[in-house]
Amino acid sequence: MSDTHSNTVSYVRDSMLPQQEPPLKDRGAVKWLRENLFSGWLNTVLTLLSILTVWFIIIEIGPWLMNTVWNAGSLRECREILDGTSGACFAVIKDRWHQLMFGFYPPEYYWRPVLAFVLMLVAVAPILFAELPRKMLYFSALFPFVGYHLLWGGSIWLPVAVLLGFVAGYIAFRLLDRMSSLISTLGAVAATLAWWFLLAGPFNAAMTSVLPIGLEFVRSDAFGGFLVSVVIGVSGIALSLPLGILLALGRRSEMIFVKSVCVVFIEFIRGVPLITLLFTASLLLNYFLPPGTSFDLILRVIIMVTLFATAYMAEVIRGGLAALPKGQYEAADALGLDYWKAQRLIIMPQALKISIPGIVNTFIGLFKDTTLVVFIGLLDPIGLSNAIRADTNWNGIYWELFIFIGALFFIFCFSMSRYSQYLERKLKTDHR
Amino acid sequence: MKTSVFYGTLAASALLAGAASAQSTLETVQSNGELSCGVSTGLAGFSAPDANGVWQGFDVAVCRAVAAAVLGDPMAVNFVSTTGQTRFSALASGEIDMLARNTTWTFSRDVDLGFTFAGVNYYDGQGFMVNRELGVSSAMELSGATVCIQTGTTTELNLADFFRVNGMDYEPVPIETNAEAQQQYLAGACDVYTKDSSGLAATRASFPEPGNHAILPEIISKEPLGPAVRQGDDQWADIVRWTLNALIAAEELGVTSANIEELAAGTDNPEINRMLGSAGELGAMFGLESDWAVRAISAGGNYGEIFASTIGEQTPIGLARGLNAQWTQGGLLYAPPFR
The missing domain is CATH 3.40.190.10 (Periplasmic binding protein-like II)
Known part of the structure; x- marks a missing residue:
């Protein structure tokens, strides 16, 4: 191949030289280090400081974590096993994890909250992932009743009676659908309320006496640990989004009455700390309720947490609505869509997409706020950590419980955050 | 609309509350079949749930004794965990029937908050x-x-x-x-x-x-800790007070959970007989059966037994009796006579 270079013009090379590797400082790990960690004296100092910090944390905590005792019946046993050396005593988690998870829920029924949790994932899946068959949404709609019955039990006819209220509303809606959307909506609401207040009670009583089936009733006092956090958190999240959307629309409404009610509600709830609302739920309501017939503390807390999250959600979504150009509203009008259709087909899909980070932020905040119920004596994980510490076996244990609780909360919140990032990427139809 | 429903519910329930308060606490407890007892969310030796979720401790034992005296079943207690902030309103609003939560008996709590302290189960300081x-x-x-x-x-x-x-x-x-x-x-x-x-x-x-x-x-x-009940229901206050007194008197009179079966049949000591119901009609005077004290003492033993098993010197907490010894032993425990 010596004649490849037919050197007709001596200074022109007409064949490619073989590619050479970049110099050492511009490739591989060295390049990455130079660009990301040591790209200037300030970043170098910061990097070194960070490494030192990480090193100290590992030196301090590492041996303690590595030297973990998993099998012991009490803190004293742990200390005997450790025999003066520093080490964690995660035996407390092994001994009490069922309590941290389920509280005082009867152990023979642990399958019920577990099943409810699994079904919740199934119910949530079609909402989160559009690829799944749409038929699964029917199950999602049914899940609140299934979940309630699994967790609390009692007569199966109570959730059925409540469910039939929605069926009654749907039938009324279909019957009146031909007249106008306003009348049919009003009719549906009226039918649902009429069923709940007039017929659901007798129906429930009659069916229970005829056919008393259902799971064993478990009282709310038995709920504790992460069961409480998840029940309150999930109910709050599931309820606050639709209610928040309605409130946000109400606040932007041109009808003065609707608008002022929404504004007053949002500003009032946002102006009050959550802990105040929780104290209201646990203390103030007691004075109004007849003794003995107290309505469930967890239900009261769910209502208050939902109201609180709803107000924040409404403002997040209002931000999304405000970010939409006016042309979108006008385009919807030009297509001849009525208000609800325009919201459903044009406005909301865009506004909600813009609001995703804010919505998930509110969700995560709400989920973590559920630990505030410890102040009204509900035994959530933090409350149970106190109760476990009060047992003479475990009195004096501290970090292990908080590390475990923190890790579980992190799993929940981090997966929510990852999902929201996935959703944002998927819905990113502009700014490509 | 949501808010109006909310306040409507509040108003309606306020009316109901007025109507329902006519029932006495004893009737409420008996019709519910369980005693609602407020305890702390966790205090070593006094109240804490064990690994099986069963509440244990010195304050808890008082609740169990009252439940045993009233309902015959020491386990028929619904423990409501209360914090320092929620305990008084939980009691005042009727969410709980009695409060056994290491609560110090003070003038203002007794008079101003409207509670009746049924006695002292632990003298602290x-x-x-x-x-x-x-x-x-x-x-x-x-x-x-x-x-x-x-x-x-x-x-x-x-x-x-x-x-x-x-x-x-x-x-x-x-x-x-x-x-x-x-x-x-x-x-x-x-x-x-x-x-x-x-x-x-x-x-x-x-x-x-x-x-x-x-x-x-x-x-x-001075921190005299004791169970408290709502003011205005003297019968119920008497039941809690005398259940506690029965536990204290039982120790003084040598009645223990081991020998109570035998002693309940009748003894030479007329006070034991009156207390345990084999003579006289003390139980009927406040609406309980005559063996109320037998049931209360059988629940967890007498005061000394409860003390020893929950916070006494044999437990990790290791408290000496000190002020909480019987008056005959130089302490402050002094149950009035059963007569």
């Missing part, structure tokens, strides 16, 4: 714990010390009073919970930890090296 390395043997030597103190409690006020009266100064380290205080104290953030002495003993027992820490002899406050 505020004390100090120090590290032995400090070489302090009396609270009078604590001038200039840093003190870990739980905020918002009477102990905070007692501490200020004590140091002012004795002309000493101190630096408070405010702490929210007992668990946090233990960490701070062990980490050396404060020289002294102050708290009710029963709590100090429980805290010290949990330390890796309890022997390195000393509880000083001075007790700077």
